[in-house]
Amino acid sequence: MYKYTIKRVLLMIPTLIGAAILVFTLLRLIPGDVCMLRLAGEGAFVDQAAIDLCRINTGIADPFIVQFIRFLTGLFTFDFGTSMWTGQPVTHEIALRFKLSLEIAIMATVVSVAISIPLGTISAIKQNTWIDYVVRSFSIAGIAIPSFWLGILIILGLLITTQAWFGQAWMPPINYVSPFEDPVGNIAQLIWPALATGYRYSAVATRMTRSALLEVLREDYVRTARAKGLLEKVIINRHALKNAMLPVVTVIGIEFAFLMGGLVVTEQVFNLNGLGKLFVESVTNQDYTMTQSLVMLVVLIFIVTNFVVDLFYAWLDPRIRYS
Amino acid sequence: MSVSQDIQREYLHRPPWYQLAWALLRKQPLAAFGGLLVATLVFMAVFAEYVAPHNAEIISFEDMLTPPSVEHWLGTDQFGRDLLSRIIFGARTALFIGCIAAGTGATAGLVLGVASAYFGGRIDLILQRIIDVFIAFPTIIIALSIVSVFGSDLKNVIFAICLPFIPDAARIVRSNALAIREIPYVDAARALGFSHSRIILRHMVPNVLAPYLIVLTANIGQAILLEASLSYLGLGVQEPTPAWGLMLQGGAEEYAESAPWVAIFPGLAIAVAVFGFNLFGDGVRDALDPRLRSE
Numbered sequence: 001m002y003k004y005t006i007k008r009v010l011l012m013i014p015t016l017i018g019a020a021i022l023v024f025t026l027l028r029l030i031p032g033d034v035c036m037l038r039l040a041g042e043g044a045f046v047d048q049a050a051i052d053l054c055r056i057n058t059g060i061a062d063p064f065i066v067q068f069i070r071f072l073t074g075l076f077t078f079d080f081g082t083s084m085w086t087g088q089p090v091t092h093e094i095a096l097r098f099k100l101s102l103e104i105a106i107m108a109t110v111v112s113v114a115i116s117i118p119l120g121t122i123s124a125i126k127q128n129t130w131i132d133y134v135v136r137s138f139s140i141a142g143i144a145i146p147s148f149w150l151g152i153l154i155i156l157g158l159l160i161t162t163q164a165w166f167g168q169a170w171m172p173p174i175n176y177v178s179p180f181e182d183p184v185g186n187i188a189q190l191i192w193p194a195l196a197t198g199y200r201y202s203a204v205a206t207r208m209t210r211s212a213l214l215e216v217l218r219e220d221y222v223r224t225a226r227a228k229g230l231l232e233k234v235i236i237n238r239h240a241l242k243n244a245m246l247p248v249v250t251v252i253g254i255e256f257a258f259l260m261g262g263l264v265v266t267e268q269v270f271n272l273n274g275l276g277k278l279f280v281e282s283v284t285n286q287d288y289t290m291t292q293s294l295v296m297l298v299v300l301i302f303i304v305t306n307f308v309v310d311l312f313y314a315w316l317d318p319r320i321r322y323s
Numbered sequence: 324m325s326v327s328q329d330i331q332r333e334y335l336h337r338p339p340w341y342q343l344a345w346a347l348l349r350k351q352p353l354a355a356f357g358g359l360l361v362a363t364l365v366f367m368a369v370f371a372e373y374v375a376p377h378n379a380e381i382i383s384f385e386d387m388l389t390p391p392s393v394e395h396w397l398g399t400d401q402f403g404r405d406l407l408s409r410i411i412f413g414a415r416t417a418l419f420i421g422c423i424a425a426g427t428g429a430t431a432g433l434v435l436g437v438a439s440a441y442f443g444g445r446i447d448l449i450l451q452r453i454i455d456v457f458i459a460f461p462t463i464i465i466a467l468s469i470v471s472v473f474g475s476d477l478k479n480v481i482f483a484i485c486l487p488f489i490p491d492a493a494r495i496v497r498s499n500a501l502a503i504r505e506i507p508y509v510d511a512a513r514a515l516g517f518s519h520s521r522i523i524l525r526h527m528v529p530n531v532l533a534p535y536l537i538v539l540t541a542n543i544g545q546a547i548l549l550e551a552s553l554s555y556l557g558l559g560v561q562e563p564t565p566a567w568g569l570m571l572q573g574g575a576e577e578y579a580e581s582a583p584w585v586a587i588f589p590g591l592a593i594a595v596a597v598f599g600f601n602l603f604g605d606g607v608r609d610a611l612d613p614r615l616r617s618e
Contacts, residue, residue: 011452018456026468133353137598140605144597146548148555149571149590156583264463265552280556283467295464302459 005311012303016296020075023295024068027288033060034084034286058084060288071292085287093278093290094297100176101274103186104194105259111198112205113252119202120209120248121241127214135206142203150196151269158192174271193270197263201255208251212244219243246317250309257305260298354606360599368415377405379412379565388582398584400570401577406584410592412565417596420481420560421547428485428546429539432492437527439493440500441519450493457490462549470558480559484549492538499531533611540607544600551593567593 035054039047055061059070074081080090116139123135155171162170172189179186216222217240225235264276275294282290338346348355367374376396383403391398397406439450466483473479503509504527512522553559554568562569570589578585 011455014452015455015459018452019460022456022460023464026464029472030468031472136353136605137602140601141594141598144544144548144601145594146551146555146568146571146590146597148552149586149593152571152586152590156586265556268556279461279463280467283464291464295461298461299456299459303455 001314008307008310012307015303016075016299017072019299020072020292020296021068023292024064024071027283027286027291028064030286032286034058034288035060037285038085060084067288075296080293081289083282083287083290085282085285085290090290090293094275094293097274097278099178100190100272101260101263101276103179104190104197104263104272104274105256107190107194108198108201108259109252109256111194112202112255115199115202116205117209117241117248120206121213121236123206123210124213124217125236136210139203139206142199142201142206145200146265147196147200148265148269150200151193151266154192154196155269172270176273189272193263193266193272197259197266201259204255205248205251208248209244212247213240216240216244246313249316250313253305253309253312257302260301351606351609353602354609357599357602357604357606360595361603364414364418364596364599367411368418371412371415375405375408375411377408379404379408380563388578388585390582391584397588398582400585401582406570406588409565409570410567410588413567413570413589413592414596416560416564416566417547417550417593420477420484420550421543421600424481424484424550425488425539425542425546427481428488429492429535429542431485431489432494432538433496433528433531433535435489436493436496437500437523437531440497440504441523441527443504451497454490454493457486458494462487466549466553466558470553475558475561477560480550480553483553483558484546487549488538488542488546492535492542495534495538496531499534500527503527503530537604537608537611540600540604544597544604547600548593548597567596 033055035051035058036046039051039054052061059067062070073079082089083093086093119135119139123132126132159169159171162168172192173185174189176189177185213236222235222240225239226232230239260275263274264280266272267274267276268280275298279291279294281287282294344355371379381404383399386395386399386403388401389395389399389403395405395407397410399405400409435450435454439447465486469479469483469486473482509522509526512526517526550559550566551568551571554566555572557572560566560569567589571586
C-alpha cells in the first residue's frame with residue numbers, strides 16, 4: 001500500500017509537467033500577445049517603444065526556454081507571479097474567485113447527491129417498470145439539456161413566475177456576497193446555478209447507484225437477509241446500499257474535481273465572477289501567467305481528487321489491494 | 324456442416340422485422356424511443372431542403388421576432404428568419420459535426436488504446452501519461468486555442484470537439500485490449516511471424532469493436548452538446564450557418580423575455596437530439612456489453 005501510494009504520487013509529476021508543457025505551447029501558438037492587446041486595443045495608435053517596454057517588463061521578450069524555466073521554477077516554489085493583464089498577483093486574483101467556485105461546487109454536489117441516490121435506488125428496486133423508465137429518462141435528460149439553455153430557462157422561469165405571483169419580476173442578485181455576511185443573499189444568487197449543474201451532474205451518479213445496487217441485490221448475503229425475514233427497507237438501507245455506495249463515491253469525487261474547473265458556460269449564463277470566467281478572460285487577454293496558473297490548478301485538483309478517491313476506495317473496501 | 328445448417332435454419336426461421344421491432348420495443352422501450360428520435364433527426368438532416376417550410380438564411384426585417392403562427396410555426400428570430408427551418412437545417416450541422424467528431428475521436432482512441440495494450444512496457448507507460456494529461460486538461464482551453472490558432476472553420480471545430488473524446492476511448496479500449504492480449508491466439512499469431520500491424524488490425528481490433536461502438540454511440544450526443552456549447556460561446560460554427568448553439572448565442576438572452584420562443588426552441592432541439600442519442604447509446608451498450616446488461 002505504501003509502495004502504491006508513493007508510486008502514484010511520483011506518477012503525478014510527469015502528468016503535471018506534461019500539462020505545463022501543453023499549456024505553455026498552446027498559449028504561445030495563439031497569434032498576438034498581451035502587450036498588443038493591452039496597448040494597441042482595437043486599431044488604436046501603436047507606440048512600438050511602449051509595446052517593447054511592456055514585453056520586457058512582462059518577460060515575454062525572453063526566449064521561450066527562459067520563460068518555460070521561469071514558469072516551472074515558479075510552480076515548484078509556489079511563486080506564480082503577477083497577472084500580465086491586471087498586474088495583480090495571480091494568487092490574489094484566483095483567491096477572489098475561488099470562494100465562489102468552491103461554494104457552487106459544494107452546493108451542486110449536495111444537489112447531485114440529493115437527487116441521484118434516492119432516484120437511483122428507486123430505479124433499481126423498480127427495475128424495468130414504468131417508474132424505472134421515468135427515472136432513467138429524467139436522469140438522461142439531465143445530461144442532454146445544455147447547461148446554458150437550462151440557465152436561460154431558469155432565469156426566464158423566475159422572471160415569469162415572480163411576475164405572475166408577486167406582480168414584480170425578480171432576478172437573482174448579480175454581486176457575490178459572502179455566506180457568512182449575508183446567507184440569504186448568497187443562497188439567492190448561487191442556488192440557481194447550483195441546481196442547474198447539480199441536476200446535470202446527478203445523471204451519471206444516478207445511473208451508477210442503479211447499476212451498483214442491482215448488482216449488490218443479487219448477492220448471497222442479500223438473499224440471506226431476505227431469508228431471515230428482514231424488512232425490505234432494512235435490507236436496502238442497511239445492507240445493500242452501503243455496499244453499493246463505493247462506485248458512487250468515486251463518481252461523485254471525480255465530478256467534484258470537474259466542477260471546480262469546468263463551469264465556464266454556466267458562469268457565463270448566470271453572470272458569475274468565478275474561476276471559469278477568469279479562465280476565459282485570461283485566455284482571450286493572452287494573460288500567460290494567469291492562464292498557466294489556472295490550468296495547473298485545475299489539473300492538480302483533478303489528479304489529487306482522483307488519487308484521494310482511489311485511496312478512499314481501498315480504505316472503504318478491504319478487498320481492494322493496490323500493488 | 325452442422326454450424327452452417329444452424330445458421331441456415333436460423334436465417335430461414337428469422338422472425339419478420341416487425342416482430343423483431345416489437346420484441347425490442349417490449350424489452351427496451353427507452354432504446355427504441357431513442358432510435359426513433361435519432362431516425363427522425365437523420366431524416367430531417369438529410370432531407371432538410373424538402374422538409375423545411377422556408378429558406379433558413381434569408382433575412383427579412385418585416386418578419387422580425389414574430390411569435391409562432393400558421394406561417395412560422397415556431398416564430399422567427401431577430402433577423403426575421405424562420406426558426407423551424409433553421410432548426411431543421413441545424414440538425415444537419417449538428418449531426419454532421421457530432422458524428423464525424425465522435426467517430427474520429429473514438430477511432431483515434433481505438434488505435435491508441437490497442438497499440439498501448441499490444442506493445443505494453445515503456446510505450447504503454449508513456450502513452451498512458453500523455454492520456455492522463457489530456458484527461459485532466461480543461462477541454463475549453465484546448466478548444467479555445469485550436470480555434471484561435473487555426474480559425475473557426477468547420478474542420479477546426481470538428482478537430483477541437485473530437486480531441487476530448489480520444490483519451491476516454493483510448494482508456495476503455497486499452498483495458499479491453501489488455502484482456503485480449505493475454506489470450507493465446509495473439510501469441511500464436513506472433514509465433515506465425517505476422518507483422519505488428521496485421522496482428523493489431525486483424526486480430527485485436529475486431530475483438531474490441533464492442534467497447535469501441537459503445538464509446539462511439541455514447542459520444543455522439545456529447546459531441547453535439549459540445550458543438551452547441553462552443554457555438555454558444557462564439558467559438559464554434561459561424562453565422563449564417565444554421566447551428567443550434569449559435570441560435571441561442573445570437574440574442575436569445577436579450578430577447579428571452581419579449582420573445583421567449585427564440586430562446587426556447589433551439590435549446591429544445593439540442594436537448595431532444597442529445598436525449599435521443601443517449602437513449603440509443605444506452606440501448607447499444609446493453610446489447611453489446613454482457614456485463615452491463617440489466618438482466
